[in-house]
Amino acid sequence: MERKDLQNALAYIEASLGEPRLMGQAAEQAHFSSFHFRRMFGILCGVPLGEYIRRRKLSRAALDLKKGEKVLDVALKYGYGTSESFSRAFRKFHGVNPIEAKRGAPVKNFAPIGLTADGESTMSCEIRELPAKTLVGFKTHFHGAPFGEERLRQEHAFYERTRGRQWLLFGAGGGRAEEYAVLSDITDEGYDYEIAYELDEWSQRAVFDRAILGMDTRGCGFEVVRLERCRAAVFSTEKSVHPVADYVALRTALMKFFSDYDFEFAEAPERVVYHWHLPKKEERYIEICLPIV
Numbered sequence: 001m002e003r004k005d006l007q008n009a010l011a012y013i014e015a016s017l018g019e020p021r022l023m024g025q026a027a028e029q030a031h032f033s034s035f036h037f038r039r040m041f042g043i044l045c046g047v048p049l050g051e052y053i054r055r056r057k058l059s060r061a062a063l064d065l066k067k068g069e070k071v072l073d074v075a076l077k078y079g080y081g082t083s084e085s086f087s088r089a090f091r092k093f094h095g096v097n098p099i100e101a102k103r104g105a106p107v108k109n110f111a112p113i114g115l116t117a118d119g120e121s122t123m124s125c126e127i128r129e130l131p132a133k134t135l136v137g138f139k140t141h142f143h144g145a146p147f148g149e150e151r152l153r154q155e156h157a158f159y160e161r162t163r164g165r166q167w168l169l170f171g172a173g174g175g176r177a178e179e180y181a182v183l184s185d186i187t188d189e190g191y192d193y194e195i196a197y198e199l200d201e202w203s204q205r206a207v208f209d210r211a212i213l214g215m216d217t218r219g220c221g222f223e224v225v226r227l228e229r230c231r232a233a234v235f236s237t238e239k240s241v242h243p244v245a246d247y248v249a250l251r252t253a254l255m256k257f258f259s260d261y262d263f264e265f266a267e268a269p270e271r272v273v274y275h276w277h278l279p280k281k282e283e284r285y286i287e288i289c290l291p292i293v
Contacts, residue, residue: 017057137182180195
């Protein structure tokens, strides 16, 4: 997506906050499908498209109320069917109800996003055909966009509270299992995040067989994860003993990279591959693999 296309879409959103088909029309302004535009918006702006529009509507609504407009008129103006549904959403966002806002109570302000051309990206990527994979893993659901600080906070917490399950699957692979993070079912509200390991065929069966494993893993939420062959844009950290810090920086840098180069995402899971178990620890690295058309 070119920077000017995103700028056009942002300007259209700001001028059309009351339109009923705003997300689809914004995607048309950027000359992309609705799916691809939502995905790119989350990467470039760090907030899901639907959430961005909701916050802008409620921020503008608060200003309109302070100017003296009636609650029902403002509710209808920004696409809420009733004053009650508007009031619930308004209070959840601002912490006060519309009447209190009209009387001068403090409200939040979520400012519109603005983009500036501030130089060229020097990040490089490799276009690669990824093979089909069968993994074993366990998942949870994250909220928000797949990029940005919110993703990193949830990711850190998920890894911290599931150490036992990670060790079990890693051990099932004989201490050599390749570790993956798999992101799927991405919507404006959130996405599924799965920690998974590449095990050989016997180990895949053994994880689910109490007679072989010596314990019942039904409470662990383990499942088979099948990834289809796909083309992907692959970004890698520098090789080091501890590449996690570089991984965090890489995820942040991707937001600028995708504002400078034109990719169209495929509707397939994102893969993050952790290359931990190498002959030399200083050669460890992490790959982010984004499926593209």
